[in-house]
Amino acid sequence: GAVVSQHPSRVICKSGTSVKIECRSLDFQATTMFWYRQFPKQSLMLMATSNEGSKATYEQGVEKDKFLINHASLTLSTLTVTSAHPEDSSFYICSARGGTAMYEQFFGPGTRLTVL
């Protein structure tokens, strides 16, 4: 149980375009989802926290107009990178929490974004 999927696993896009990444909890209802980004050989940096049906809370320094997060249902959250630039190239990972797991979060496999 507690499986989280992400789609796509890899995406390459041109500079200036927008990219949407989906995060789904497959076998539980995720009341809270988190979005992280990870640069090569670095740690995970929390970008934002989203609760179903409400606006996401962004960490300091993360542009909410650039990284649009939608958590419209208890099983799906999306991250849209708008007007992507090469410096947005990174590994984006989501995690989800819900059900009886008060503390634990379950991670997706990540999405590798490359902006040309």
Place this chain on the structure above:
Amino acid sequence: GESVGLHLPTLSVQEGDNSIINCAYSNSASDYFIWYKQESGKGPQFIIDIRSNMDKRQGQRVTVLLNKTVKHLSLQIAATQPGDSAVYFCALRDFNKFYFGSGTKLNVKP
């Protein structure tokens, strides 16, 4: 934000030896700590957790030690195997969010 750091960026051990990975944190109010394993190109995988009212917790081949006095967390892996090669992160919970340390790369030599 929370400050979480690791003492060693890379740790090399011989197969069969025990591994110890350390982590320091700064927020004394943190009540929950987790160790994750991350293999290349994958998301983090939960290893073991510990709440702040405990100082030791054991799992299968892994032990987490928490010293709240010096704000230090460690992960011990017994009889390290090649499959344990990965990057290990500590993370702590601060209110409703989780913050990660910088990671230690564990290399297991056969």
